[in-house]
Amino acid sequence: MYAKTQAIPETVKVQSDNGTLRLQFSTKYNPIFGGKRKHQGLGLKDTPENWQKAIAIAWRIEGDLQHPDWQQLFDPSFAKYGLKTKYAAELKLAAPIPEPEPEITVGEMWEDYLVWKQPQLQPTTFELLYRISYTNPIKGKVYDKKNRVYLMLDNPLWDERLDGKIIECLSRFTCCAATKRSIISALSEAFLRLQSQEKTKLRVNPFAGIDSSTTPNKTDKYKSVVNVDGTVDLRWWDKSDTETDPEERDRRAFTKEERDIIIKAFYESEKANVRQAAPLVEFLFLTGCRSGEAFALEWKDVFLGRDKDCIRFSKSYNGRLKNTQVPKTGETRIFKIYPKLENLLSKIKPVDAKPTDLIFKQQNSKTWYIGHFAKLWNTYELKCSQKTYTYPGVVTQLVEEGKISVYLSPYHTRHTFITLMAQAGTDLLLLAAACGNSVDVIQRHYLGINTEARFPDI
Incomplete structure (x- = not known):
């Protein structure tokens, strides 16, 4: 084959086959050739002069096939392009060249x-x-x-x-x-x-490698160290956090003193609806359960006594969907009651409590939901006619008064419990099972990593 010295068509190419030249048509044109890939002999020997001639023929054919009126322009006998009849294929157009199907939205x-x-x-x-x-x-x-x-x-x-x-x-x-x-x-x-499912012709994922312009979490204590030369020092704890819930990912916590200040502020509030929520706030801080799990808790889920002494978390209430469902992990958890929690439950349990009664209810006896509970926790605005009224929440007000250092959402009652319990030396397997978490997550995100730890010489 002789080297080509000019541009060649993209869909109608010239090839050398056993010393003679032929045209090779792209698979795009398969429909017009009965569904099969087409080769058309030219009856020309493989010489430099014939290569130039073959390329010119290929350009003419491709120009006709690419034209909107290709069915009128293209000659399937190839006589129009100067090929002798004995070398021309006797073709019948099987189907028009289909337009490529557009990608879905x-x-x-x-x-x-x-x-x-x-x-x-x-x-x-x-x-x-x-x-x-x-x-x-x-x-x-x-x-x-x-x-x-x-x-x-x-x-x-x-x-x-x-x-x-x-x-x-x-x-x-x-x-x-x-x-x-x-x-x-x-x-x-x-x-x-x-x-x-082969429902797209794209071979490159258009969403892969896109910079989401995310800022690294400043609270991530275990971020890998990037050296001057661009290499990364991976520590033994370096592992991707697969948690997708943003409330779970932000694992900041109140201190024990701040926890007690918040609980006291709810109990001593001048507002009756805030005082009504005080036992719920204390319960969330003392169990680390998710708010929906506390909202759905009934007295039949609490077992007080020497032999049992535990709480069963088996459901969760969602106020936006107005339904009760299984917990986030899909599993029932058993939480062992300890003295401070037992005192709270004994104090708030009515004498005539029925097994199916909710433990925590609003003033109107309706089920709590996070939307209403959050209004007592954080500042919220109420629009009436042309005026907007602002009601400061308990925790927001404590921050403004300088009594606690930072505002954190109600979900951080969970992170506070896990952090305080882990730092107090609680068995991590017990803590993980009680909170629907894992020992690995607690070690990496709620406890400081002790890089000086060594195996004892035993």
Whole structure:
């Protein structure tokens, strides 16, 4: 074969076959050749002059096939291109050249992904995270806190095709960096699933390697050390945190003194509804259970006595969905009662309590839910006509008065319990089982790593 000295067509190429030249057609044209890949002999010997001639023929044929009116221009007998009849194929067009099917939109991919993902998640996690927190930014919905309405962004990612301007759409996300990272991870999983089903022609994941502009968590004590030369010093505790719940990932805690100040402030509040929540606040600090688990707890779940002396966490209440479901981990946990917790339960248990009575109820005897409970904890605003009234929450007010150092959400009652218990030397396996956690997580995130520890000489 002789070296080519000019550009060649992309879909109609010239080849040398046993000393003669032929045309090789791209698989794109298979439909017009009866569904098979086509080779067409030219009847020309493999010489430099014939290569130039063959390339010119290939250009003409490709130009006709790429033209919108190709069916009128393309000559399947090849006589139009100067080929003798005895070398021309007697062809009949089997079908028009199909236009490549456009890639589906991100929204179509996402909806299909949610149908697949839903059975794998707790109803609360699916509804609040995937259906709301993740789906709204993809749809271009931004919540206006001031007017309490959703605003729609132009050209949302939802309507973009997978081969479109993905990065540009993601750059317009207004959610926090952690949520954006989680969304990109879910979109990447959705694409890989689509790819495995051969529902996309893309070979490169458009969501892989995208910088979510996340800022490293300043509370992460175990971040790997990056050297000047770019190498990374991995410690033995370096391991990816697979927890996706942002409330679980932020494991900051109140001190024991701050915990006691908060509990006392609830009990001594001038407001009756705040005092009503005081036993609930103390219970959350003394058990480390999730708020929904405390909201759903009934007296039949508490076993007081020498032989049993435990609490059974087997369900969780979600106020937004207004349903009771299994706990986040899907498992029933047994929590051993200790003296301080026993004193609290004995103090608040009514004499005529029925097994199915809720342990913690609002003033109106309704079930607690996190939305209402959070209003007592944090500052909230109430709009009436043209005025806005601000009501400071207990913990917010304590921070403003300088009585505690930092504001943390109600969920941090859980992190406070685990931290204080772990630092007090509690058996980690007992603590992990009681809180629905793992010893590994407690060691890495609630306890300082003792790099000086050594095996004893035994």
